[in-house]
Amino acid sequence: MSCDSSTTSDHRSPTTTRPARPAHAGRRHAYPRLDPARTALVVIDMVPFSDGPYERGVIPRIEALAGALRQAGGLVAWVLPGSGGRRAVREEFYGPEIAELFRTSGGSGPLARRLWPQFTVDEDRDLLVEKTAVSTFFPGCCPLPGLLAERRIDTVVVCGVVTDVCVAGSARDAFTLGSRVIVVADGTAAGSDEVHNAALRTLYRSFGDVRPTTEVLELIRAGR
Numbered sequence: 730m731s732c733d734s735s736t737t738s739d740h741r742s743p744t745t746t747r748p749a750r751p752a753h754a755g756r757r758h759a760y761p762r763l764d765p766a767r768t769a770l771v772v773i774d775m776v777p778f779s780d781g782p783y784e785r786g787v788i789p790r791i792e793a794l795a796g797a798l799r800q801a802g803g804l805v806a807w808v809l810p811g812s813g814g815r816r817a818v819r820e821e822f823y824g825p826e827i828a829e830l831f832r833t834s835g836g837s838g839p840l841a842r843r844l845w846p847q848f849t850v851d852e853d854r855d856l857l858v859e860k861t862a863v864s865t866f867f868p869g870c871c872p873l874p875g876l877l878a879e880r881r882i883d884t885v886v887v888c889g890v891v892t893d894v895c896v897a898g899s900a901r902d903a904f905t906l907g908s909r910v911i912v913v914a915d916g917t918a919a920g921s922d923e924v925h926n927a928a929l930r931t932l933y934r935s936f937g938d939v940r941p942t943t944e945v946l947e948l949i950r951a952g953r
Contacts (some may be wrong), residue, residue, distance in 0.1 A: 739786050739915065740925045744871055760884070760909050765801035765952045769856075769882045770794055771873070771903075773808045773889030775867060776843050778834040783918035783925075784890050788847050790916045790942040791888050797946050799851060801953045804880060806873055807850065808889070808899075809843055810834045811859030863895050866902035874906060884909040886945060887937075888916035893928035897926050901936050910937030913945055 753759035762888050772791055775784075795805045812832050819828040838845040841850045841859040850857070862870035876887070885908045887900050904910045912932050917927035933939040940948075 735943050738852075740783060740918065741922045749772070753938075760911060760938050763884050763909070763911070763948050763952050765798060765803040765949055767803075767882055768798065768878055768884040768886060768949075768952075769804040769880075770798050770886045770888065771806050771808060771865060771899065773887065773899055774810055774834075774891070775807070775845055775848065775889050776809060776834065776836060777845060778810070778898070779890040779914060779918075781918070781920070783920075785845075786848070786888075787888065788845055788918050790913070792848055794886065794888065794913065794916060794942060794949075795855075796849065797949050798886070799854065800887050801949050803949070804856065804875070804877075804882060805851070805854070806856040807840065807844060807848075808865045808871065808873060809836075809840055809859050811861045811871075813861035850916065861896075864898035864902040865895070866899055866906055866908075877908075882908075884911065886911045886913060888913040890918050892917040892919040894923045897928045897932060900932050904936040911945060911948075912937055912939045913942055914939050915941050916945075 772795070775788070775791065799805055815832065823831065840859070841852055844850065856873065856876055858871055858873050858876070860871035865871050866874050885903050887896055887903070887910060889896055896912065900910050900912050912929065914929055917925070919928065929939050
């Protein structure tokens with residue numbers, strides 16, 4: 730099932746998203762190859778709460794990556810916002826109404842049914858988890874880090890929404906915990922081109938590779 734093109738849009742990602750001088754020991758990319766069997770596609774917060782033309786635009790690319798990595802023997806992990814408990818600091822920061830809106834943004838019911846319906850989820854093979862923090866990899870707030878460690882996953886390919894908040898936070902913490910991180914530039918979305926590209930530039934300089942979907946698909950094929 731594909732998205733209606735009238736409701737989708739792509740971020741404009743100029744070449745300035747990447748520094749003119751390669752940041753990774755003189756190389757354009759830190760990770761020129763990956764082993765699909767030790768790679769997880771981490772799909773963050775792809776639920777209808779995060780709706781907009783940019784968000785809808787990344788759905789087909791994430792679907793393509795998930796299918797390719799499964800076929801190559803890799804792992805797909807769907808991470809959804811979890812409700813958790815009410816926190817006074819969030820209510821003070823956002824106000825009670827907005828804090829509650831964010832707290833319940835992941836919806837209710839079976840996890841697979843909370844995702845955008847365009848996605849194909851293999852519930853026998855994929856992981857479906859909730860997180861109660863901005864970052865998927867913040868200690869104690871999501872079971873995914875432990876599940877990946879059990880499966881000897883050493884590389885995470887990060888996509889989803891939004892680029893500058895949950896995607897960036899997850900990529901940073903994954904790198905801090907020792908994972909090889911690849912962020913999918915056109916598989917993430919934010920509220921504007923400026924915010925999206927600024928977040929990708931920071932991630933590329935300090936926390937992981939940033940590549941388009943076509944290059945990540947090629948890495949998966951080459952690693953089989």
